[in-house]
Amino acid sequence: MNLETVPVRYEAKVIAKPMIQLQGVTKEFLKPSGEVHTVLRDINLTVGKGEFVAIVGPTGCGKSTTLSLIAGFESPTKGSIRIQDQVLQGINKIAACVFQTENAFPWKTVIDNVSLGLRLRGTDKGEAYEEARRWIEIVGLKGFEGYYPHQLSGGMRKRVALAQTLIVQPQILLMDESFSALDVHTRHLMENELLKIWEETSASVFFITHDLEEAIALSDRVVVLSAGPAATIKGDYKIDLPRPRNVAEIRFDSAFMKLHEQIWNDLRDEVMISYAHNISNKQ
Structure with a gap:
């Protein structure tokens, strides 16, 4: 080309x-x-x-x-x-949306925030956690599953938002x-x-x-x-x-x-x- x-x-x-x-x-x-x-x-x-x-x-x-x-x-x-x-x-x-503003719940950990979409759709907690871990790794946050949003940088919180959105495919x-x-x-x-x-x-x-x-x-x-x-x-x-x-x-x-x-x-x-x-x- x-x-x-x-x-x-x-x-x-x-x-x-x-x-x-x-x-x-x-x-x-x-x-x-x-x-x-x-x-x-x-x-x-x-x-x-x-x-x-x-x-x-x-x-x-x-x-x-x-x-x-x-x-x-x-x-x-x-x-x-x-x-x-x-x-x-x-x-x-x-469709799923990613906006400029933060959409993670401050009282939930990274893995709980990421898995929430699946849980709301009736997915078993263990299965939802397993899929959440996969997406957390994909967006480069492996090891931060137990962190809360306030413990993360702005870029890391945006990665959480991407994982939250994409986990529901x-x-x-x-x-x-x-x-x-x-x-x-x-x-x-x-x-x-x-x-x-x-x-x-x-x-x-x-x-x-x-x-x-x-x-x-x-x-x-x-x-x-x-x-x-x-x-x-x-x-x-x-x-x-x-x-x-x-x-x-x-x-x-x-x-x-x-x-x-x-x-x-x-x-x-x-x-x-x-x-x-x-x-x-x-x-």
């Missing part, structure tokens, strides 16, 4: 086994004043089985709302969301700014850990980030949302970089830099529109 030859724009390909399909999705909310606020307008997006798709866009453009729709926490005002070609109604039962992994609170070195470690685990599973990943470099380093595609309100898809880029990747090293690749320049040209315009809109609203 010639890394110097990078397509400027990726038109959504036909995927044999779509996992997630947003078809003409519009999301509106009613303000206290009674005015209708449109967050998303006519979103059409497909994520294939095992595909890693990152979403970037200005603050407030509806990235997290899109994730909430896929998770089933919200319903679209117009259009439909299909999961494995079935219209989503209610909570998405084959979700077919869809939804991640919303999951590593943004970490320092840059820990973030790179966690990004590489995520890629390693993802490459060993067939999960589809929907990854929200404000960091364009992170989006390119991790994903198969980067989708750019326009500035809100009524955000739409501004661009959809194929990330034609080889795998496996080291997220710290790939950033120095000439093809990476070219992709970054191309995508930033789209994203920068939307960031400036969003900034101007926010300033005008404050005046």
Whole structure:
């Protein structure tokens, strides 16, 4: 593969086994004043089985709302969301979420936190513990099974969150700014850990980030949302970089830099529109 030859724009390909399909999705909310606020307008997006798709866009453009729709926490005002070609109604039962905030119970040990998802599904405690130990080892925390969250670093707690999520074997992994609170070195470690685990599973990943470099380093595609309100898809880029990747090293690749320049040209315009809109609203 010639890394110097990078397509400027990726038109959504036909995927044999779509996992997630947003078809003409519009999301509106009613303000206290009674005015209708449109967050998303006519979103059409497909994520294939095992595909890693990152979403970037200005603050407030509806990235997290899109994730909430896929998770089933919200319903679209117009259009439909299909999961494995079935219209989503209610909570998405084959998806799991990793958010920026901590989700470990502080009074439970690492192994109790990690095994909780299986226990809630009726799995025997011994079997749940055995599977929890396997995932604790996979995320690099072997030996910390009896520790409590406050005894762990931020990066270690994020590893616990990954193990908590992946132990239930979700077919869809939804991640919303999951590593943004970490320092840059820990973030790179966690990004590489995520890629390693993802490459060993067939999960589809929907990854929200404000960091364009992170989006390119991790994903198969980067989708750019326009500035809100009524955000739409501004661009959809194929990330034609080889795998496996080291997220710290790939950033120095000439093809990476070219992709970054191309995508930033789209994203920068939307960031400036969003900034101007926010300033005008404050005046």
